[in-house]
Structures are given as structure tokens and as C-alpha cells.
Amino acid sequence: MSTWSFSSSRLFRKCQRQWYFKTHVAAARAKDPYRREAFLLSKLQTIYAWRGSIVDQVILMRYVPTLKRGQQILRSDLLKYAKEIFDRQLKYALANRLREEGMKITEAGDSFAAFFSVEYCEEITQKEIDIAWQDIELALDNLLSMKDLYARLLEATHLIPQRSLSFTIDGVNAQGTPDLIAFFADYPPLIIDWKVHTFASNDYRLQLALYALALTSCKPHKDFPKDPLCYQLTELQLTEIQLLTNQQRHYQLTDTDVYAASNYISRSALDMNLAVDPADGEISVFDLPTASNPDECQRCSFRSMCWK
Template sequence: SVSNAKMFERCQRQWFYKTKIANARAKDENRQHAYRLSKLQSISSWRGNVVDQVLSKEVIPAIERGWTVTLDRTIQLALTRFDRQLAIAREHRILDSNINPRDYGEDLAAFHCLEYENVLDELEINQARKEVVKAVKTFFEMEELITRLQTANRLITQRALTFSHTDVTVRAVPDVIAFFGEHPPAIIDWKVHAFGWRDAWLQLAVYAAALTKCKPHKDFPFSIAHYSKTDIELLEVQLLTGTVRTHELEEKHFANVDTYISRSAEGMELAIGQVNGKAWGLEPTLFPVTYYPAVCERCQFRSLCWEAGH
């Protein structure tokens, strides 16, 4: 995924803990511990997930079915979800061996600040609550986007798409895939950034490549084989600023994506070497750490990394 590739660029050791060590089903205690640490989030990242969930689980399915969905009702659903997950996060039992994180399902929430600073900034929590409400309101103000969604034949949310690229499998999970009968599909990527400056073209390009290269899923309403990845409409929707960016990509952009995937895959393969599927057995100290203190401070695996020898 793009997120894993970017993590590898930032800090190879963080990538190693996240993708090779952390495992929910492993019997090894260290791997279980790393899995639990991997669930730690910043408050801003968590509030973005709350918005993603209410749109994916409540709003978009209602639009697809032609049901009436109101702003007030959606805010109520979002804040109920917010408060429910906040209560779980406040307990901070993520490292408690007596509980199984998977039992919480999508309501699992665990804060990085409680694990490493033992403090929760209530002002930041209140700001997160306000931004959840603002994001929902902003969505309902996007009348043109909502009308477009209402005309779709099929709306699919948070669907994992995979395709092969040379010797690696690439996985992508678009927020929304919209199918429009005679017109090319559209992919929508929600963003909940306070300043709305992050450009998501690379991520959206990977989504388009995945949609056109993956094996069509059974609930796709029609074949997309005759569409090129440059045909896919790519929308980046900033839910705090109200900005909708349409990314019109050309073949040269996708050539850059292919290069990026190949370079990332090669770097990861060289980092772990020939281990016959047992990369988790490697020493963490074999993987270099970030040059940037801020990346280290935000890392979920800081305790493991420092214990191993930063």
C-alpha cells in the first residue's frame, strides 16, 4: 500500500514492526505486543477515522438505497460513535492481555498520548469533536457531490482491491467507488485535514490502477475492462475546508506510480533479504531508524524500538 511505502521511506524500523512483527494471531508474545501497539493513534487521526466510518457505514449506503439521510441524524450518529470510542480509549486497555482488541471491532480506539505521556488533552478532544461535526456539515453542503452520488448505479465503500505488480501484490482501499452505467467509475478519497494542503494524487493513482487491474468483484455492476486507468474520475474531498479536487492524470503520472511501486518493493525486498517468509525473526536493529525526531515521537513502536537500541 502507499501508506506502507511511505512508512518505509520515513523509518524502516517502524515499517518492520508494523508489517513484519505485529500480528494479531501470532502466539509469540512480542508479536502480539507489537500488534497492540500498532493500534495506537493520534487524536486527529482517530477523529478522521470516525468521520470515515460514519460516511462509509451510514451515509453512503443510505444514499445508494435512495433513503433520506439528514444532517442532524448524521451528526447524532457521528457523535454517538465518537463518544463510544472515546470511552474505550479513555480506559486504555490496549496492552491488557485479558482483553482481545479484535472484540471491539471498528470501535477500537487507543491513544498514543495515553501510552507514552499518560495524559489526554481535553482541549484537543473538544477540538476533535467540533471537527467531526464540521466535517459532516461540510459534506452535506456539497450538494453537487451528493447529487452525483445519487445518480450512481452502485456505491462501494472501503473495498480492498489487490493487483500484481512484477513480483509483489499491491493492496489499495478506496473510500468510495462509484459506478455510473455508461460513464467511467469515480473514486472518492475523503480527507479530514485542518489545513487541507495535502495532495493525494499518488494515492488516488494507485486506487485507479487497482480498480482497472484487479479481478472484478462479484458486486461490481458491470465490467470495467474496457476502461483505462486514465478514464477513472479521481476526486479528493477535503471535509474540513470544503475543497473538492479533481485529479486528471495522464499515462506519465501512472508511469511514475509504476516506478514508485517498483522502487519501494525493491527497497523492502533488499531490506529483509531471503528469509522464506520469516522476516519477523530478524533483529529490529538491522533496520535503520528515521532522521526526524518528530517521526520518532509519533511512532507507536517507540518503546520496542528504544528497548532494542535506538
Template sequence: MFTHTGYKIFQKCELQWYFKNIVADGRVKNDPFRKEVTILSKLDSIESWRGKIVDDIVSRLLVPTINRKMNIDRGYLIGEADRQFDAQLEYAAFQKYREPGRKFSQDADFAALFNFEFGLDCSEQALIDARKDIHAALNNLLDDGEFISYLRSAKLLVSQRSLHYQFSGLPVSSKPDLIVFFEDRPPHIVDWKVHTFGIHTYDEQLISYAVALFKVAATKPHVDFPVNLKSHQIFDYKLSEYQLLHPDRIRRDYEVTAERLEELSDRMSRGVIEMYQKGCHKKYGESDPSNFETTYYIENCHTCSFKNICKTKAYENVSH
């Protein structure tokens, strides 16, 4: 399965991609190595974890509320974010994911953090700041009355929906944070970001979401998608990146252009060839782990959850 996020990981460190996508499998029971890799593949930084909580509250609670034309209860949303924060923090701190017989998919409060897994410093202030950031991100969105009204004007909001299509014979998967469908207007794809500074742009990621939605609309649209979806040209799709944590609520809008589509297609073509040559299409036991190169850059190892089971070229370069 080709994903744009996965290909970025592959470019940074092929072996990391191999661990995450071929070795890791939550269904494995009797293979200690694969089970360990599966656990390590789920580790998050505090920053990434806080973003996931915001994403979940928005997709699981806020979006259904808007779809049902109900009033938004800010206190309830913030309270649920706090409940989730506390429950997941306890789960991660006590490493409950390592208890015998645990099935991750059944743990609603699942969380695994680098800090507790590797015995790194996890100060009380860092956790206080993370909670504040979650509150700030949600409040910034809820305070944007114009945008909330815009979402309410939609026919349907679809959150965290996987979109699958074929590219050069390889399955591709994308999962936009939010797709806003209208009765008589092109769809609007929104990508939430919970970054402290918000200096990076994500136009390529949004273009890839647009392609995925267009492909699905033209081949096998989901049953709840508007029936007129395929009548819209991809160049008419609206794309927005919304930096929720920034005090000014930065929203960057992007356009789908022929040039950007060609760039994406070229990049995907290179990626598919590279990954196919390495055996990324093969299953565990069929692929050869020695085919997957490790990173040459030590900075890529600092936040890698597999560093304790990996001898990277970055470390070899340092030792020489």
C-alpha cells in the first residue's frame, strides 16, 4: 500500500518504513519480535499525541454535532479532551500496552509515549503545556465563528475517511482530516495541524488528498458521498490547511493546478518504482530486510522508535 506519509518515511529511512509497514502487525500473537516492533511502531512524542487528541475530538464529536445541526457544547468538548488526556496518560505511563493479552484495537484509551517507554524526562510542565495546547487548539477552532458557520452550511462533513485507488497497479491510500461536501459546489478538503509554530506548508499532502477523492469519485464513490460529486472537476476542489494552535488561526488555501498534479504524479511514479524494487509490495517472510537501507543522518534517529533494535549507518558514520 502506497501512502504519501509512508513514502516520506521511506525516503528518510527505508528500514524504519519496513518495520512500520511490513513487520508490525497488531494481529500477531506468537512472534515476540513482531509483537515488539508493533508496540514500538505505535510510540508518539508528546507533541504528536496532543495532536491526535485534538483530531479525535474534532472528528468523533464536533463533526457529528455539526452534521446533526445540533448546538456545540464547548464545555463538553473540552471536558472530553481532558478525560481522554488523563486516561491515555495513565495508559502510557503504566505501559498498559505491554500487559499480556492486550489487544490494541480494543483499547479506547490506548497511548504509547517515547518518554515512558525509553525512560526519558517527562516533566509535569511539559504535560501541563500539552493540555493547554489541546485546549487552545479546540478553542481557536470553536472561536472561528465564520468557519463554523461555513461548515454548518455544508450538506455533509466526512471526517477521517480512508480513500483507496490504484496507481500504476499499486494500491494507494489517503485519509483526509475533513471533507466538506455541498449540494451544488465542489468539495472542500481541510487538513488540521496542531503545530507550535506552523511554519511548514502542506500543499503537496492536500493535493494528494484531492487526487484520491477525485479518483474515488470517478470509480467507486462511497455510499454517503453526494451523487453529483463526479460532475466537479478536480481543479475546482478547495484545499485548506488550518493551523489550529497558532493564535491567529492561520488558514492556508491552495489550488489544484495541472503543474502540481504533474509534479505529484512524477513523485508517485518514482516512489512506486523505488519501493517496488525494494520489495515493499511483499509480505513479511517474503521480503528481505537487508534490502532496506538505514538512514545516513543521525538526526533522523533521535525520534525513531526503532533505534534500540537498529544498527544505522548514521551511527556507523559517527563512530568513524
């Protein structure tokens, strides 16, 4: 059983085959061409998802480090870096460099991007690209306008972005990567999740509860200033930040939320185990059910392998 995560559980619910391609077949260093192909396809992004990843990267590489130094965050610095990686990644993706012989993502560094539309020969219009850039600008402008957030984060003793937290719950090996963990001298940690969605209708309470569970259940990392176990889960501060709609949603967990989050992991992991552990021998991706909603196939990176 591969490590459980919230994103893999969501994928499993959408399509078990897609989940299996991503979590069991795709392997970066595989000599087997089938697994290598699955790995390459797993890197495809829609333009919509890509513009969100650019915002994440700017926050990771510019916003948080500047905050850590206690310096003023300049709009021009954020946008300059955003435009640099936007242009480089756009060029890389449009040239379909994913398909270059011997391509290594580590060598491409922050120039790497691969577009679903390029792989599947769909047109990408200049309008789509312009909208992607406008969304990135808007998301960063909204972030800079959140002065209360900035002041709150300035008080942190430690800011830890994109940290993978491994933990075991009810015998399930799980992993979660909160966008940002802020530790404070006198009060419980804050977990932040950035979202770059046009329609911020989803409730991300469960996802943040899972991150809270991860933080309080993982072995504390060396650079954590305090053992997060000294706090009750219900004491943690959780904030979802919708960068396109300029909204912040704060959550305080209840015991019911904590129970629901643990239960969600156990049930989801059990379903995954049952799917890949048939009594009658080795599993093939084609033994798994297809997506219940056919629209899912139109956006699926693994379509070429699944439909072969």
C-alpha cells in the first residue's frame, strides 16, 4: 500500500484507474517504458492548475523568505520573479520539452512545466495565457493586501513552508504537506492553505483537519521550535486563504472534526487496499473501475494509456 494522502484520496474517489496510474505505475527512474510513460503523463497540468502552481512557487521562494528576514515585501519583487518563471515555464511547456530524450525534471529546475493541452494536441490560445497571468497578478495583489495576515506571520518565530509530514494513524501510513506552518512563542501553531480558485465554493475544513492531525501526529522535525504534540488538535489555528477571491476562512476544530478526519483516513485507506488487493492474484490497472463521471476522462492525464 502506497502512502496515503488527501490528494490521493480525492483522486481515488474521482477515478480508481487514474489513482492507480499516478500512485502505483508512475515511477521517475523506471527503466520500464510503461512506467516511465506514466511518470511523464503524471507531470501534465492544465493552464488553470499551472497558474496556481506559479503563485505557490512565488510564495515559497519570495514571500515567505522575505517575511522570515522581517523585511518589507515589495510587489515589484514578487511580480518580477513570477513573470520570470511564468515566461520560462511557458516556453518549456510549449516546446514540449517533457518529451525530449533523457529529460530530467531536476535539471530543468524551476523552468519545468508540461501542459495537458500540448500533450493532447489541443489549442492554447493567447487569451488563456493572458488570463493565467492576470490571475497570478490578482492572487499576488490580494496576498499583499492582507495586512492582517502579514502582521500575524511577522509574529511567528518560525515559518516552515511546504513541509512533508509523515504520520501513522490506525495502522495507515499517511502524509500531508501544509502550504505553511507558523510557530509562535506564546500560542499554538497556525496552518495555512493557499488556494488559487476562481470559484471558492469548496469547504476545505477536512483538508485542514488532516494537516492538523499530521502536525500533531508526526515525529517533530529537528527545526520545529516546539513539540506540536504539546497542543491539543482543537487548539491549532487553521486558515484557508482564497487568493483569487481575497477571502480568509478561519477554522477551529472540534472533537467531532478530529474524529471525522481520522475516520476519513481509515475508510479511504481501507477502500484503496481492497481495490489493489484482490484475492485472485496480481492487479492490473484495467481491473479497476473507470471514472463514474465521463467528463473526468476529458481532463485526465493518463487518457492515452487508459484508452489504448
